[in-house]
Amino acid sequence: MSGDFYDTLETRSTDEREAAQMEALSAQVALAKDKTAYFGRLLADVDPGAITSRTALAALPVTRKGDLLDLQKSTPPFGGMTTVAPNGLARLYMSPGPIYDAEGPESDPWRFARTLYAAGFRKGEILHNCFSYHLTPAGMMVDSAARAIGCAVFPGGVGNTDMQVQAAADLKPAGYGGTPSFLKIILEKARGLGADISSMRKGLVGGEALPPSLRKELSALGCDVLQCYGTADLGLVAYESPALEGMILDEGVIVEIVRPGTGDPVADGEVGEIVVTSLNQCYPLIRFGTGDMSAVLAGASPCGRTNRRIKGWMGRADQTTKVKGMFVHPGQVAEVLKRHPEIAKGRLVVTGRTGEDVMTLHCETTEGGDGLADAISTSLQTITKLRGTVTLVPEGSLANDGKVIEDARNYD
Incomplete structure (x- = not known):
């Protein structure tokens, strides 16, 4: 971690990245097939050694987020999709549904350090984390990422606005993590109380839409924010950089955009469903349909990161x-x-x-x-x-x- 980039993976050549990811893809398909009951059945006739290209990947079946509820009910708690037993995980979570999510033992299991670093957080700073720590993984996604960078964390969670303002005034955090709407509430409450929380000048936001008008309001209140896109199943998928031109794909996932209702990739620039293959060793999701829509944005980001970009969240794919x-x-x-x-x-x-x-x-x-x-x-x-x-x-x-x-x- 130095300079503008979290690591050298962010600036490697397109060919280098593609070769590395396709090699990892084949190994990940083998892992999922051999070590999980669900993918063992789903990929029974698949030769992992042949899955070394995006074309080969596109021939595999899609498992959609909407399938998880029934899968987890039939094979609790994780639908037979994890490579380790529940007691071998670091943390277990429950999202609405309920859908259970698994966290592995790594120091940054959700890979959120990359997006925090892009948002300007550095070792020695304090992060005021207002993502929820209750049941769902959002709070720990950012908490573990901040610790991986070397930041101290105030685990504010959601609610208790007056106490959040007091803590920010006393602890002088460098920035905020949480939803953009709650950041606005905190900043406006501080202004109303005459509390000095001017140290909180940057933020990483997610979990809800960030329209340009709200981003502008937050800046006017003294806090410039970047947003990230991730899910409780996959961790980080894409994130903004200071260039503010689309969202850069995370290095630990392989992303496809497919026509809704199918597994067929669409041409770059065409809007479709985001389908993600995660390189997570504990929870190796292969062609996981998020139900969210986006499109590939042509070219590389002006910030110097070379991975592909998407246009951000563009609605839901389930149009039933x-x-x-x-x-x-x-x-x-x-x-x-x-x-x-x-x-x-x-x-x-x-x-x-x-x-x-x-x-x-x-x-x-x-x-x-x-x-x-x-x-x-x-x-x-x-x-x-x-x-x-x-x-x-x-x-x-x-x-x-x-x-x-x-x-x-x-x-x-």
């Missing part, structure tokens, strides 16, 4: 909706498109008033004719068990927002 009392899933729309290679892209739009649902599948294609539209309509009915119309549109007509199903009904 009810039409005439029946669920329609993004995967069903994807199946319709696969049956007709003439379609470049599709979006199912549901309109009408409540109880009068109308489905229209908009399909980008260079080909036309009633015959194609009729064939697609037949496939739509066969797969969804619902009637719908088909509209053929020119390629490039549909918005690049990752939506496969759009609910445009009038609920008045």
Whole structure:
């Protein structure tokens, strides 16, 4: 840890990183297959030695976050996905659902030191940590990262605003960790009480949206923040740097962007679901669908970090909706498109008033004719068990927002 970068991994060449990650990928697939019950079953017919490219990775099945609840109920507590027994872990957590999360014994098991360092935290400083320490891992994600850097931590947690302000005034922390909305509450409370917490000039925020207006408000109140993106299952996935141009992928994960409802990678720049393969040795998640959407941002960050970037959080990938009392899933729309290679892209739009649902599948294609539209309509009915119309549109007509199903009904 020195200078602007946490380590040399952040500035290695693209080719060097890709070679190292693909070598690690093959080993990780072998570990997951050999040491976990779940992936042992899921990858039973997979040769780990052949998984040495992104193309090979894309052929493996996706396990989505929405699957965890049922998997963990059938094989408690972690769905057969950890390489060690629960009593061999450092900490065990419970997220809403409930979904249980595993923490290994490493000094920075969630790899959050990288994002704290990018946000400006250095050895010898004090971090005022207001991520929750209760049940979920957020508080310890940042706490262990700060300790790995060499920072002292005040474990503020959530709530008790007056006491948080008093602690910040007395302890003079260099910065804050927590949600941006709670930081605003603390800063405004301090201003109202006349408390001097001007030492808190930087922050790492996450757990909720950070619109530009809120970032600007926090800066005006004296604290400049950077945000990170991570999950309780995976740890850090991506983070901002001072360049403020997209979010740089963490070095300990392999990220794909796939079409919602499928495992098919989309072209760089196209919005899709974030699918992550973690190199975590205790909890080796292979092609884990987060349910969050983003897109790859072209080029490298001006800050000098060379890893790929994503545009940040761009909504949820699970667009399942009810039409005439029946669920329609993004995967069903994807199946319709696969049956007709003439379609470049599709979006199912549901309109009408409540109880009068109308489905229209908009399909980008260079080909036309009633015959194609009729064939697609037949496939739509066969797969969804619902009637719908088909509209053929020119390629490039549909918005690049990752939506496969759009609910445009009038609920008045």
